[in-house]
Amino acid sequence: MTLVLIGTPIGNxxxxxxxxxxxxAAADAICCEDTRRTGRLLQHAGVERRPLVVVNDxxxxxxxxxxxxxxxxxxxxxxxxxxxMPGISDPGERLVQAALAAGHAVxxxxxxxxxxxxxxxxxxxxxxxxxxxxxxxxxxxxxxRLAEVAAERRTALLYEAPHRLLRTLADLLDACxxxxxxxxxxxxxKLHEETWRGTLAAAAAWAADHPPKGEIVLVLGGAPALQPxxxxxxxxxxxxxxxxxxxxxxxxxxxxxxxxxPRRRAYAIAQRSVDATRQGTRNRSSGSSxx
Ligand code: SAM
Numbered sequence: 001m002t003l004v005l006i007g008t009p010i011g012n013x014x015x016x017x018x019x020x021x022x023x024x025a026a027a028d029a030i031c032c033e034d035t036r037r038t039g040r041l042l043q044h045a046g047v048e049r050r051p052l053v054v055v056n057d058x059x060x061x062x063x064x065x066x067x068x069x070x071x072x073x074x075x076x077x078x079x080x081x082x083x084x085m086p087g088i089s090d091p092g093e094r095l096v097q098a099a100l101a102a103g104h105a106v107x108x109x110x111x112x113x114x115x116x117x118x119x120x121x122x123x124x125x126x127x128x129x130x131x132x133x134x135x136x137x138x139x140x141x142x143x144x145r146l147a148e149v150a151a152e153r154r155t156a157l158l159y160e161a162p163h164r165l166l167r168t169l170a171d172l173l174d175a176c177x178x179x180x181x182x183x184x185x186x187x188x189x190k191l192h193e194e195t196w197r198g199t200l201a202a203a204a205a206w207a208a209d210h211p212p213k214g215e216i217v218l219v220l221g222g223a224p225a226l227q228p229x230x231x232x233x234x235x236x237x238x239x240x241x242x243x244x245x246x247x248x249x250x251x252x253x254x255x256x257x258x259x260x261x262p263r264r265r266a267y268a269i270a271q272r273s274v275d276a277t278r279q280g281t282r283n284r285s286s287g288s289s290x291x
Pocket of ligand 1: 085086089186188
């Protein structure tokens, strides 16, 4: 009947909301990642133990089938993850899609999420931000994602494990340059909560000196706005293309994309350059014939 996503604390159990407790108590079954962890949460909340369905990266398909069977029987099934909001770098999304596809209701009891918590404490612009979760660990997928993150104008939120932090900061330093602002938010809401703020170069040095422990969110300032290219720069780029044999149209399209200027502007500059060259040639030839 109803699938209920419930946000749970990212460290401090005091962040479990009264509504989350009610929703856990009202559930016929609870879908969770780890029965011991959720058992402790229920004990803390004073909620009698409920039937638990385990869902993790390896068992999500099987869990979907079990949860759908319960929903079909008219049950109310709660979904929690080990910490934070289910569905955010945690199981949940497929359960929601399957429940919706089968015509069941989906509700949410919101709670903390490390990403949003780190965003607001970082001091970096929160007007527009983008959640990147964990970067791919290696290979071309990682390289491509790093390039995307580096070009991103919005503040980016990344999750990272402590033993991979140094590597990730080094890769971000390579991709974004030394001056990009960053915040490293660690152990949020817990005893050793700490938020380091500075540039990527300083962050890499700091993390090398103080290998951080615990759970970490990186909040990366967005790429600075590019200065619009000056007419002289556009003309020089266009000239090089024309000299290499490009048509006016092709030269303008390529330069528009390379220098991120409107194609119409690049075309006008390319055409002007061609006209000026033709005029120069004509003047030279009429000058020489008159000599
Ligand atoms: N569903 C969770 C949420 O809503 O934030 C995220 C789960 S994801 C598997 C775990 C990652 O979240 C950690 O590796 C870390 O990057 C981040 N995280 C979770 N709790 C955190 C905390 N208390 N402080 C900093 N980062 C945390």
